[in-house]
Amino acid sequence: MKKQLCAILTAVTTGLLLTACSTASKTQTVEGTGTGKHGEIKVAVTFKGNKIEKIKVLSQNENKVLAKPVYNQLKDTIVAKNSTDVDVISGSTYTSKGYIAAINAAVKKAGITLKTTKTKSKSTGPKIGKTNHFDVVVVGSGGGGFSAAIEAKKAGKKVAIIEKMPTVGGNTLISGGEMNAPGNWVQKKLGIKGDSVKSYYKDTMKGGDYLGDPKMVHILANNALGSAKWLRDDIHVKFINDQLFQFGGHSYKRALIPVGHTGQELVTKLDKKAKSLKIPIYTNMKAKSLIKRNDRIVGVKARYQDKKNVTFNAKKAVILTTGGFGSNVKMRTKYNKEYDKRYKSTDTAGTMGDGIVMAQNVGAKLTNMKYIQTYPIANPKTGMISLLADTRFDGAILVNQEGNRFVEELERRDVISKAILKQTGGYTYQIWNDKIDGISKTKAAHKAEYNELIKQGLLYKADTIDELAKDFKIDPAALKATIKKVNRYAKTGKDKDFHHRAGLVSLAKGPYYIEKAVPSVHHTMGGLVINEKTEVLNKKGKAIPGLYAAGELTGVIQGSNRLGGNAIADIITFGRIAGKTAGKL
Template structure:
């Protein structure tokens, strides 16, 4: 009996030990862990749940990335990492910095866990079932502001519409922009007591700003429809604009640029997409259009496209194809082809997808091009990345530009091309922008662009200093000259007369610190040339005749901005002519 009892006790102990070991093993290869990585706009913090050596779930705890560009990262990339049980994956095109931050955050969490992830077989995921042959009334290529505006107007006219977008996320350059929109006589001007602005003044500013190269008829259409386009965004699309602030971009006679909440294109793009979703307009992402299809009479009847698996998809368009693919600022070879100045030396503020696809496709079916040599740089961009500095929008409210020697060298509200050329003529081909809290209180850019502020501080491209001496020392600017420059600015601000450069809005005193000094250089920003279109947005051939079935709107057109686009005119252009294209197609 004692022997049986002894055997039973030993057996129970063995079971408990085995159970204990099993439980211990599970504990060692399971758990929830936090990690962080550096994204485009600051740290991305994630929480990674691991079960039995496999990544089960990834939650984003903190991030300040562009919400539209980050969406495919936090969905597609998460799915890929979980499926492969590894963070050694490729980045999402167009969102590489955010992707790298997210991937590194996951790797950090896994490293902290001490768990060795189990190997999994990399089975090919089933391809999404997208029909290889589809038919719509209207097919729109490109999902920026022009594409969405065209799609919404065509859909509301009763047409069956599709949007085809080659990038993994919608928005294009509209998303990356500040989102500001010129509209003479707008409601915010009335709120602020700004009088005297008119359609005619705006028309004249735009024509003069482009050296009178823009088609007067097309520029007038934009000027006359600008306010209606802005009110459409506000009332129909529900875009929120600040009601107590406007920008006066270089070359404009008045403060007339409406500013969206958040000071970026994320507000209009997210609202336009929400409206497209409400209208049930399908958006085909990761779908690159390569070729326009024509019938035997020359009418454009659709497009051929490729998805990310290189499967060819044909989109038939019963009524119209509308091209809204943007310019070619990110295509170095194309830039050099039309203007050799803008070669590899220049970075670009543009989306990776801004490679001139629509221009090339249209040209292949006989479309006429114009003004292709006119390429614009944005004067105040990040010297390391080429990205536009939205933080530096303080320039529109009184910030000054100085060179390495500490001297001003151009009027800060001149045209972009004039300022850019002036910067490139300075020591090192860069400049410094200087402002203080008094100016920032007007612009509110530090509040709106906190992530960029932190990024520039980290990269030592921006310094906050209590004194001019401290700020000058950080960038090795001649302190005596800089102090003399600031002294003159303060005098001109008090008198209202900028004797050096005749600042059109009047300078603002820099007497009080703290001071912000940002290093910047020009970066390719906008291509003014492109397709020739008429007032209906029909694409014209070399003889000036419309190519049946083909329409275009936005930066890929070349008849509106002339040699130089004034700030705030891009959104006005793309919304106005995008809507016209959609209405034209909607009436076919």
């Protein structure tokens, strides 16, 4: 009996050991799904026992540039630690969370428990010394920063870009990427005549209530087309060759549209060009202060990953291209109490006004700081700009809760935003049909946003006006009356209510789309005073030696209000001027 019991126990023990060994060495690949910023992220995770061996993204719709550190750096950290209990990538929070959720779903499906492994993080960027020496140091890696760095490098200077976020691109990356250029090649193809540098200058000055520096706005107007051609011919940015936007406040359709309808096309190509020129880009590198010696700016003190102090000496110039302060509520309310935490922002998390503060600390003069712009059509839940709603530039209308139009849809952004805030609930509905979408091609360009808005209950598609009104509880009779009037004005070419400058488009046929939207802080017009060489001026109007700036952190171009499509023209034009100026030092 004892022998039989021993034999049974031995067999059971052996079986358990074999099962344990089998489980510990078992290899399996399991799929999991999570929700990112732009829809589902689907991954396949390969496990060996209780350890993650490999993670592969099967499908996703995230921004390619912002997602890159998630699918590379974050992936490597998760595999190395064998844990999903990791920090998200700053600036890519929603993508990070969706990616982690997808991996956790796979872990749960695999029926395993991960055991964390201690590991040291590895740097994937260029080697970083405590002190680094360059001719030109560019702070910020948006369109302005890349343009400055590329021009300075082509002039023979040793150049570096430092960027506080984990990814390059700044607001340029998440923008629509449209760029005003009077007399451009698409206008000629479409037969648009009459536009000129003069008319563009007048529109920009008037759009900013004549508070922009006339000399600087002249430089913008005279160089915008050349900057667009530089992007097209030297940087190889692809623009749509048969479509333009006419943003509010402009006399003509003059805004070039990049392929994909976002700034991702610009940033990807600028980044590629910088890499081909071997310009080092230090991400996760937050500039903290400017180094001043003998009244000259000679470098930047920075901090890497908030762990290591790093000095960047600049023998010739420091060029600031750090953007505005749209995401900094404290700074916004310092200069204009209206724009408090009630307002969300379309900007990246890094748009905190760092460059303005650093320059101010070495004596730089500021101007127009109280002028803060909201983008009228943004997501009420996230504050994100709605690129899908670019249909407004091709005929979509805005109505209030009562079903009535209340403003010209191509007015200035600040005018539309203020008009929206006066309506019931402080929101608007944008309405368009397939005819208008066929002109704008926005649904095809922004499928992820389209699906996300539907999921959030902020966008509906309907076959009839009655159904459309029902979706957001608008009085159907009032809305039908408004649409009937729009159709009549579209036919006659005269908008008797709001004088739509491009002419309304018929909404006689469905299907229809209706989107709920609110204004969101989008651009800060104020900033540093610069001259035609992009030198930063002090409070006495004298240039601060060694310090240059371009883009949204400057305050002399846009006046009280920036017209749509002017930001890209601004940052590329003056970024290039800054780089060329530094290249001659």
